[in-house]
Every structure is written in C-alpha cells, then in structure tokens.
Amino acid sequence: MIKHLTCIACPNGCQLEVDEAGGHVIKVTGNKCEKGAAYARQEVEDPTRILTSTVLAKGLELKLVPVRTSQPIPKARLFEGIAAIRELKLGRPVKAGEIIVKNFLGLAADLIAARTVHLPE
Amino acid sequence: MTARDSRLVTRDLVVVGGGPAGLAAALAAGKAGVKDILLLERDQYLGGILNQCIHPGFGLHRYKEDLTGPEFADRLIRETIDLPGLEISLKSFVVKLTGGRIVTYLKPGLMAEVKARALIMATGCRERTREMIHIAGTRPAGIYPAGLAQKLINIEGLLPGREVVIIGSGDIGLIMARRFTLEGAKVKAVIEIQKGSRGLVRNVVQCLEDFGIPLYLRHRVALIHGRDRVEKVTVENLDSGARFELSCDTVLVSVGLIQENELLEMAGAALQGLNLTSLPGVFVCGNAYKVYDLVDTVARDSEQAGQMAAEYLRK
C-alpha cells in the first residue's frame, strides 16, 4: 500500500511516498535526504515525537521550567507524558540539558531541562 | 542617583535587543574586533521570543541539533556573554533614537542617553492583531494574539481558554493549537483565509494532523460573538459564502507579524538592503529587518550585521 507522508525531520517538509506492507516499509521516495527515509520508516512502524512542556518551579527565579524529552517518545504516550510532567515540582536550580527524570515513563528517553534556571536574586 | 547618569557617553557599538538577532550581532561584532559594546534589552532576561517558544525545531543548521527555543537561546547566550568589552544592560527600554545615533533608554531608577558610534537595531517584531484585520462583532474577553497566549501558558502557567478557535494558520497558530491541546484544552478549528497553510508543513502535520484538529482553508471568521467572554464565532466559506457557527470561549489570532521599527522611523531611517538602513552607521537585523521563519537564519544574517558594524567602525 502507498502512503503519503510529509517529512517533519526538517523544515523542507518533503512529500514522501511510502510503499508499505503490514506496517513495514518497503520503499520511500520523494525524500531529499536520508533523514527522510528514516523518518518514514519510524512514522509508519512506530510514530514518535519529542514532547515539550513546562514543570512548575518552587522557589526559583521563574515560575516554570521548560522541559523536553531527550529523544522522541511514542506518539501514543504524549498525553500520559504531559500528565506525568504536571505532577512534577522542581525546587532546585537547573542547567539547560540537566536530567530531571531519568527514563521518563520507563522509556529510554530522559526528561531534561531546556533552560538554565537559577535561584531568585 | 545624580545628574551624571544622564550625561552623554559615547560607546563604539550599541545593540538594541537581546534576542537571537542582537546576541548574534554582538557576538560577531566582538569577534570582528569591536572592543566596546553596549547591549540594551528591555526584558529581565536575554533570549527574546525564544524563551516562550518551548517547542522543538530550532538550531538544525547552527547547532546541527533539534533544539527548543530556550535551549537555542541558552547556547547563544553562553557563546556571547563572556565576550570581552560587552556590557549587557537588562530591563533597559530604549524609548528614543535620533538620526545622530543618540539612544535614550529607561531603566528602573534611571533614564540614560548614549551616543553610539555604530548602532544595531534588533528589536524583533510584534503580532498583527484582530483589529488590524477588522474582524467584526463584539469585543469580549477571550481574544488573544497567539503569541500572548503562548507567553501566558509557557512562561506564566496560565491557561487562557478551554475551547479555542484559531484564526490564521501561520506557525505560531499551529504551534499554539498543539500547545493548547497538550495542556488540556479543546481546539475546535484553525481558520485560514488562503488556499494553503501559511506555516511550515511539518507544523501542519505535527500540530494539527497528529491531534485531528480541522483546518478550514479559504474560510474566514466573519463575526465574534459574546458579551463578556467569547461565546462563539461565525465562520464563512469564502467560495460559497456559506456560514456556520463554532462555539468557543477563546479566539486566538495568528495573522502574521510586523517588524518593530518605530524607533528607526523616529530617527528617520528607512530599511534598505540586508541589515542596512538609510542612515550611516545604523544597522538593523533579525525580525526587525524582516520576519524570518527560522532562527538559524536570523543568527546567520545577524552575525553579518555585527561584521558590517565592525567594518563601519574601522573606517
């Protein structure tokens, strides 16, 4: 079966044609680069997304600390991820890139801080 | 505080705006040999609009990584901040500019004037509003420029609405459709007057299609209803003229950005080629020069503005 996808791996947004059978990719065309083929495979076989949100800070200079998953996580688990992030509170200063939750949702991805946030002046 | 504060001092380079454009320009100017730079930013933090853009999609060119806005800002700030000869002044709001490059700014407790030998304006842009596109109807609470909603949610932790209709399918509108959905609100539709989405295709996919949010092309919001708070909108199909209503408590307006160039206008400067203005020694970069899609390009072009200023100062 032929599936049409738009590659989201970069802003070019190539229109991909994916020949697929039983959830497995046979051939990808329309991609300007290899990332596109990889994206198509992933998107058909196990769609994933980077999840970003914010964690409530306590006693820091900002009210919210932006966070993200260090790698894409299964698309089907985005809302579960958001709910888990909502439960968190952060009371210590962090540096951008610092891990906040290791193996977020039991996945290989970690939840990391996306901004350096200090104690208030 | 004494009268000395307002005495006219001269600086080699003054950069107005501490977003990615201003930072990249200051960085490049410093690297090109400018030894005395004053960067003025009206906010309490550097990074400009990036701080509220917590979604990924930044830095693929400059850092070869898919970063969020704050991460991109963090890296750029770390590259720039220790530059010798760079003074960063936060909470410093430039209110006046003359053709002779005299910059007046306000800061809590202080009004100061500096004379810049060279000047780079990197003041970014602002959002077009509902009023600029003349949407008729009432004027209740619940109508937000999309960027304001983004700031409310991502910086302030405030959810401005539960049932949302978005006007305009530019990137900010699309990004906010996803953000509202993730934060628990229902996005009823995105209404776009053109034949195609104005935003990047990847954003249509991951912000709308992922969540099953309908995009109405060649439609417009003809009326906003509601006395105190938005209650519904009337949507019109531009081809058939047919109208239908969508109930909602919030309307997000994402109908484009305009350069924030009132200061340059005040100084009598017109924009010319890339980073250039009609006034000698006055440069403009980033979204103040033109509205960019990608921050990577902003950084690249703004570095060029920094080099141009350095070149100008050498002459």
Place this chain on the structure above:
Amino acid sequence: MYDVLIVGGGVTGTAIARELSRYRLKLALLEKEVELAFGVSKSNSGIIHPGTQNPPGSLKGKLCVEGNRLTKKLAKELGVDYKEVGELIVIFSEDDRPRLLKIKADAEKLGVTGLRIVGRDWLLEHEPNINPEVLAALFAPTAGIISPYRWVYDQAENAAGNGVEILTSHKVIGIGKEAGRFDVSVAGGKVFSARFVVNCAGLCADEIAGMAGITGITIKPRKGEEFILDKKREYISNHLLFPLPAPTSKGVLVIKTSDGNPMIGPTAEEVADKEDLSTSDDGLKQVLESVKKLIPAVNENDIIAYFAGLRPVAGDDFIIRHEDKVPGLINVAGIQSPGLTAAPAIALLVAGLLKKNGLGLRKKFFFHRFRAKTVHLFSLLVTRISPLIRKDPAYGDIVCRCELVSAKEVREAVRRGARTLDGIKFRTRAQAGRCHGGFCTTRIMKIMAEELNLPMTAITKRGKGSELIKEERT
C-alpha cells in the same frame, strides 16, 4: 438617610456628583458596573462640541454651549487635558452654502462665539490632507477634545474627595417611595434611603424612571461605530472635520483625540438591543467611504482599534426635569450627543431643580476645587521624565511599550480605583496602542493581582464574566 442618590456613573452622574459636592449634603452615586464610565461615556467621540448643529431653542443646544464653556474651566480645576482644537464643517458644493450659513446663524442664536466661514485657500493651508475639491467651511474655534473616561474618573475622584460616596457594582433594582422618602434597593439586598433621587442611568434611564413610577420615557439606542487610527497619523487633520450634518447625526467625522490617535466615525443606526455593542463590516465600509470624501489619504491599514457606542435617544431633545408626580425624583434621560459636552451644564441645571424642589444648598466651608494632575509619561517631554524616575524608580519600569506607560502609573491607577483591564486602559492607555496589549497584558495582570490581592483567574477585562484566565498552575 441620604439627601441625594445619583443613579448612574457616567459623565452625567459624575458631573452632578462633583457639582453637588460643594454643598453640605449626604450624597451617594450608585453604578451597576464594576467601574465608572463603562456605559455610553466610554464609547464616544470625545468632542466638546461648540454648540453648532443644534436647533435654536433646544435644551441640548443651550446646555451644549454652556457646557463647552464650563468644561474648559472645570478641566483646568481637575487637571484633565483639554485641547481647544476647533472644528470645521466642510462643504464641497455651492449648493450647500445656504445650509452652512443656516448652521452658522442657528449656532449664533444659541450663543456660539467666534464662528466664521473660511474659504478653500485657508483650508488648503491649514488642512494639507483635505480633499482638494473642498469649497468652504464653517470654522468653530471653541470645539475641544477631552479623554471621556479620564474626564469621568477625575470628576469622580474629586467628588469622592469632597465626600460623595461612589459605589460601583451597585445595580439599582427597585425604588419604593414612602412618607416623602425613597427606598432604593440594589442587587445583593442593600437598601439606600434618600430624600431625592437623580436618575442619570443612560440607556437604562427609562427603566429607572419606571421603577419610580414614571412611564412614558422610552430610550431607543442609536448605535455609532468608530474606528481608531495609529498615533502615527496624529496629524492627518489639524481640526475636527465634519461634513454637513445628516438628519440623525452629525455625519461621519475625522476626529482628533486627546490621546493623539485620530478616529473616524461614527455611524448612526437604530438598534433594538441596549447591549449590542458589535461592530460590522458594513459600518467600516460606510465610515471609510464617507471619510475619504473629507480626507482621501485615510487608510484602513492604519486602523488599530474599533468600538461601538449606543446613544440613549428619547425623542429629539434631552429630558431633564423634576417629576411633580413623584416629588423628589429628577430624571435626566435621553442624554444623547452632545451629552459629554453638556454634562457640567446639566449638573448646574439639576442642582437648580433640586433647590427649587426643596433641597437646601448650603456651601461647604472647605470645598476642594482642585485636583492634582495625574502623571502620564506619554504626555511629558523626555526631559521631564528623568527627574520623575529619580524620584520613583518605578517610573522607569516600562509596562506598555506602544504608549509608554510605566509600572508606577499602572499601580497608581489601581490605587485610584481601576478594577479591570479596561479600567487600566482607560486611565493609563496601557493596552491601547497598536499592539493591543500583546506585550503588556500579563504584566498589568500581575500588578493588579498584587495590588488587589486576587488570583490571576479573578482578573477581568470589564467585570464578572469577563475573566481572562481559566486556570492557573500552582
């Protein structure tokens, strides 16, 4: 027991409150909205008319001319910016000259001074953007401009300083009369007793009159849509520009405002609903078409805001009278245009009616006639700002970038009674500029939350039901 209860906190009610506050009286003003000036008085053209375009012999004409003179004086006492910019009623055809001369003669009968006809050359010199086909105009130099809401707030503040109780969120729902006294009930259960009631409830003046037993007044709203242009176009005209008047209105105008932004409008359309403040595509079209005849350079891309107001029309003239059937009740109804102008004259008239009907007016020993001018950075020269900031650093903390409003001014506005975002906007201009609050709204909300000790979810645009935030993460 109050001597006088004033129902309605628009320009009429507050002008009456301020006037009566000179006397030894126990006074209160009841307003249903959370803030004053949220009725007709917030959405109008802000023109202090000279008195032209009113039939000689009309009450509104007489009060307009008198109000124009009084406003000038009162604005000085109360520290409100008032600019006498002058108006031009413009004609394009010789056929219209007789009508123009008639307007002049009528106005002179009413006592308008300084009127003269100016010709094309004068017009081209003084109004460079005017349609070059212009022929002549009637020049009325006494026309002025004022900020209608600041005018209300500052009169109210002075009245309060002189002892009037200003009670907002007090909606009158019933009026009983017994043994020579009124019992005025407000929503929520409180009852206020008074010897006299002055009804100046704008669009609801017929309802209030009805509560007190006077039927026969019917207010028909007549909508006017107005469109505000960017401040960059401040000098698109140097005077207020009028076409020849239409039967139900003064026509579509080019208006100068005391905030600098020019305005175009208003339309005039009878509507059924007293709450219908919507604007329309047709309204915009009509305004643009008409106004381009005056100034072809008007560009719709310069529009930064728009609104609609409802003129409370009860026949052709104002109704201002003591009701002999309900002694002690004074109705001030049908205060359509030029009500903003006439307000101080209406106040004098009402004071006279009260006196005539038995209220003793004895002057207070101390009447605070003057009010210190509110500080607005936007109206100051840059050189004047510096000393202010040195005195109070918060003046240097800019909240609204388009209109140059500091944190200090916003805080001060809350302390002077602002309870809503619109109230802040009307008092300070923060959010009124071209970005429409995109930049400053969050900061203003935080200052309000802090000053009023409210959660962000309780901050409203213009009162209950218009909350801005659904949920706060804590």
